[in-house]
Amino acid sequence: MRKFFIIFFYALVGLIMGAIFFSLFATYSIGDRAGKVVKFSKKGLAIKTWEGQLFTGGMAGSGDGDMASPHWEFSVYKGDDEVLKAITDAMDQGYRVKLRYEEMYFQFDWRGDTKYFVTDVEKIE
Numbered sequence: 550m551r552k553f554f555i556i557f558f559y560a561l562v563g564l565i566m567g568a569i570f571f572s573l574f575a576t577y578s579i580g581d582r583a584g585k586v587v588k589f590s591k592k593g594l595a596i597k598t599w600e601g602q603l604f605t606g607g608m609a610g611s612g613d614g615d616m617a618s619p620h621w622e623f624s625v626y627k628g629d630d631e632v633l634k635a636i637t638d639a640m641d642q643g644y645r646v647k648l649r650y651e652e653m654y655f656q657f658d659w660r661g662d663t664k665y666f667v668t669d670v671e672k673i674e
Contacts, residue, residue, distance in 0.1 A: 571654070577664075578652040582621050583673060586640040598661045599625040601636060603648060623650060624661025626668075635670035645673040 588602035603621045625632050639646045649669035656664045 575654050576651045577654050581647050581649050583647045585645055589636055589640050596659045600662050622663050623665045623667050624663045626666055647671040
């Protein structure tokens with residue numbers, strides 16, 4: 550009986566650790582958004598995160614009165630200096646960019662304000 554409880558305990562710990570790992574690192578989707586960066590700032594009281602806003606242009610309606618926002622909010626992983634510089638340059642110089650992002654399953658405040666994390670920036674000519 551003792552052996553059963555030991556195996557059960559390790560299985561339970563393994564499941565809990567797997568769920569934690571999944572919630573922190575699993576991506577729901579990967580995609581691109583294009584537009585002009587209109588806002589980019591470092592926010593937070595104790596834990597600072599980089600947050601931005603991309604103007605994608607226009608208003609999109611579904612035909613039943615619902616309108617989609619032309620602004621898309623995103624976060625940048627801490628320490629991703631190449632992406633930080635590219636976004637800052639795009640905003641300073643005012644050119645359009647294509648942002649490649651990963652959408653996470655869950656949002657955690659210490660990691661960013663959104664579930665969308667930009668991983669690459671490409672200038673649109």
